[in-house]
Amino acid sequence: MSALSNTTTPGVAAEACAPDLSAIARPPQVLNNRGPLWVTDAVCSIVEGKTPLWWYAAISVSGAFAAMGGACILYMIVTGVGVWGSNSPCFWAWDITNFIFWVSMAHAGSLISALLFLTRQKWSLSISRAAEAMTVFAIICAGVYPAIHIGRVWFVWFLFPVPNSYGMWPNFSSPLLWDVFAVTSYLTVSSLFWFAGMVPDLAVLRDRATTKMRKFAYGIVSLGWLGTARQWRHYEMMYVLLAGITSVLVVTVTTIVASDCATSVVPGWRATIFPFYFMVGAVYSGSAAILTLLIPLRLIYPQLKELITPSQLDKVCKLLLMMGSCVAYVYVFELFNAWYSANPFERGAFWERFTSANAWYAITCLSINLTVPQLFWFKAVRRCLPVVFVLAILCNVGMWFERFMIVTTTLMRDFLPSSWGNFYPTIVDILTATGTLGIFFTLFLLFIRFVPIMSMNELKAALPGTQPAHSTDDHSTGEGH
Amino acid sequence: MSHHLPVAGSKDEALYAIGSRFDTPDQLIAAVTRLRAEGYSSYECFTPYPIHGLPEVMRLPKSVLSFLVLGGGVSAILIALSMELIPSTLIYPLIVDGKPLNLSALPQYIPIVVALTLMISAITAVTGMILLGGMPRWNNPMFAWKLFSKEASRGFFLTVEARDKKFNTASVTELLHTLGATDLIAIHEEAEEAESTGEVSK
Numbered sequence: 296m297s298a299l300s301n302t303t304t305p306g307v308a309a310e311a312c313a314p315d316l317s318a319i320a321r322p323p324q325v326l327n328n329r330g331p332l333w334v335t336d337a338v339c340s341i342v343e344g345k346t347p348l349w350w351y352a353a354i355s356v357s358g359a360f361a362a363m364g365g366a367c368i369l370y371m372i373v374t375g376v377g378v379w380g381s382n383s384p385c386f387w388a389w390d391i392t393n394f395i396f397w398v399s400m401a402h403a404g405s406l407i408s409a410l411l412f413l414t415r416q417k418w419s420l421s422i423s424r425a426a427e428a429m430t431v432f433a434i435i436c437a438g439v440y441p442a443i444h445i446g447r448v449w450f451v452w453f454l455f456p457v458p459n460s461y462g463m464w465p466n467f468s469s470p471l472l473w474d475v476f477a478v479t480s481y482l483t484v485s486s487l488f489w490f491a492g493m494v495p496d497l498a499v500l501r502d503r504a505t506t507k508m509r510k511f512a513y514g515i516v517s518l519g520w521l522g523t524a525r526q527w528r529h530y531e532m533m534y535v536l537l538a539g540i541t542s543v544l545v546v547t548v549t550t551i552v553a554s555d556c557a558t559s560v561v562p563g564w565r566a567t568i569f570p571f572y573f574m575v576g577a578v579y580s581g582s583a584a585i586l587t588l589l590i591p592l593r594l595i596y597p598q599l600k601e602l603i604t605p606s607q608l609d610k611v612c613k614l615l616l617m618m619g620s621c622v623a624y625v626y627v628f629e630l631f632n633a634w635y636s637a638n639p640f641e642r643g644a645f646w647e648r649f650t651s652a653n654a655w656y657a658i659t660c661l662s663i664n665l666t667v668p669q670l671f672w673f674k675a676v677r678r679c680l681p682v683v684f685v686l687a688i689l690c691n692v693g694m695w696f697e698r699f700m701i702v703t704t705t706l707m708r709d710f711l712p713s714s715w716g717n718f719y720p721t722i723v724d725i726l727t728a729t730g731t732l733g734i735f736f737t738l739f740l741l742f743i744r745f746v747p748i749m750s751m752n753e754l755k756a757a758l759p760g761t762q763p764a765h766s767t768d769d770h771s772t773g774e775g776h
Numbered sequence: 777m778s779h780h781l782p783v784a785g786s787k788d789e790a791l792y793a794i795g796s797r798f799d800t801p802d803q804l805i806a807a808v809t810r811l812r813a814e815g816y817s818s819y820e821c822f823t824p825y826p827i828h829g830l831p832e833v834m835r836l837p838k839s840v841l842s843f844l845v846l847g848g849g850v851s852a853i854l855i856a857l858s859m860e861l862i863p864s865t866l867i868y869p870l871i872v873d874g875k876p877l878n879l880s881a882l883p884q885y886i887p888i889v890v891a892l893t894l895m896i897s898a899i900t901a902v903t904g905m906i907l908l909g910g911m912p913r914w915n916n917p918m919f920a921w922k923l924f925s926k927e928a929s930r931g932f933f934l935t936v937e938a939r940d941k942k943f944n945t946a947s948v949t950e951l952l953h954t955l956g957a958t959d960l961i962a963i964h965e966e967a968e969e970a971e972s973t974g975e976v977s978k
């Protein structure tokens with residue numbers, strides 16, 4: 296605990312004896328005292344090296360899944376939503392489940408990069424770029440569903456306030472419409488945050504480019520960045536502003552997505568805890584997703600082991616533990632509230648959730664999400680990366696079941712037993728969902744191969760000894776040297 | 777004196793600046809302090825990452841970006857509110873379940889206002905950063921300096937521009953030398969033809 300949060304005041308530091316100081320010192324940002332030149336080479340070498348064989352193999356597999364997903368979507372559009380298993384009473388099923396699953400996963404990426412930047416948590420510097428990329432790609436996967444699930448996708452413009460002669464106008468009091476604006480904003484803002492943060496690093500790739508083609512491509516995307524003092528001045532201001540905007544936006548988007556359910560009258564959905572429920576679940580699943588992506592990446596590129604340190608992954612595990620515990624709290628609170636409300640429909644919804652033939656969804660969800668994150672209390676578990684990797688995947692499986700439990704099993708049982716029903720996914724449902732996984736991994740593989748996966752300029756600026764000795768005299772008591 | 781310096785860009789074009797390189801941020805800050813003391817004003821520093829204290833030494837004003845973003849955000853609030861309220865209450869009232877549409881129903885319009893405000897603020901922030909930083913710019917006399925292109929991610933570079941009123945090649949060269957600069961070079965503007973044919977100069 297002490298290593299996580301303590302800071303020393305210079306006065307105390309001078310008095311204290313040496314062993315105490317080392318016990319509370321912050322873990323190094325980059326291991327083995329590597330300098331800024333090494334950081335540049337290590338990060339750029341991933342992009343500049345020869346394309347490895349595993350990359351071709353991986354992108355063929357993920358590309359095939361993505362193409363399959365695309366084919367399913369095309370089939371669905373030309374045939375109709377009947378090719379999905381969604382039917383009365385479950386008009387929302389895998390489509391909205393997967394939408395919420397993906398958009399939630401995105402949230403942790405924004406929080407890790409934006410909120411931890413604002414709170415000056417420097418440990419997150421080396422993972423923030425990958426986290427932002429995960430955010431953007433997860434929103435793209437989420438964005439697959441809302442447009443196509445309306446059935447007649449060519450009428451999607453009805454969602455937007457476009458003046459027209461049909462007398463069509465959106466109903467601004469509907470949370471579903473808020474959703475349209477929230478997700479559009481979220482995709483725009485997180486893409487901008489990701490791209491704008493990358494411009495100086497793309498300029499580094501431009502300068503280091505050896506072929507004309509690369510020079511041209513990176514020249515275009517780096518916008519003519521030169522790293523002048525004026526550019527850095529505006530850039531730093533922009534970064535703080537965007538981090539603030541993104542942090543607020545994340546909370547707004549989750550709340551709005553949660554309102555899709557919470558503002559209805561369906562028992563099991565109508566609960567004021569839903570925004571909080573979705574928020575903690577989002578950060579929980581996103582932290583797990585980050586671990587799932589970073590741990591193999593460290594294995595493949597050994598130089599990253601010094602940049603993504605065990606101590607940083609340990610902190611992500613702690614974040615996962617905290618959010619997992621919040622999720623557990625919400626599960627218990629939900630059940631308590633159903634009982635305490637004395638509302639027969641509310642009680643019935645939860646009773647059916649755990650006793651009907653579909654109980655296995657809820658039981659899988661609870662048995663994973665109540666137990667797996669709690670294993671992260673143990674340092675031995677957090678430090679054993681293969682175990683962390685497996686547990687992180689399990690957490691996301693648990694979260695998928697949670698989203699399914701919230702969206703679909705709730706709809707199976709409502710007020711009238713005569714309208715009860717079940718949901719069975721079709722092959723198109725399953726292939727579309729695996730297709731979004733394919734899209735996600737394809738985009739992530741392209742990201743690894745073509746852009747710097749870490750913010751080199753932020754890392755270098757934070758390394759010891761890279762700042763002038765006399766800068767910020769008031770609080771950097773010799774930290775740089 | 778200029779003929780003693782190596783030349784980047786095309787020799788026949790006008791001189792753009794004298795370029796130099798420093799090894800540490802401390803040297804760069806000392807150099808800027810001295811340049812200012814000598815009365816130079818058109819100079820520029822190029823660093824691989826933001827250097828604490830450099831903008832203060834250069835007397836750069838606080839970035840106006842925050843005000844631009846405030847403006848963008850406030851206009852977004854107004855745009856979003858008018859987009860929602862004017863058609864929904866005045867032009868084309870869409871009454872669902874007899875629910876009110878007037879100001880007592882204001883909360884239902886807020887989520888979209890928030891989302892649009894954040895989106896337009898973010899777009900303003902990024903566009904503002906790009907334009908205030910003099911981007912996008914596809915060509916720059918600095919690109920002709922091979923060492924700069926190669927080492928921009930490592931070194932700390934300083935140029936004193938020829939448009940400076942005090943500019944004099946000989947005295948600038950000497951001053952930079954005494955400040956410990958290395959790799960001094962005369963950077964010239966690029967020839968017009970090279971730009972029009974899209975050719976990369978050397």
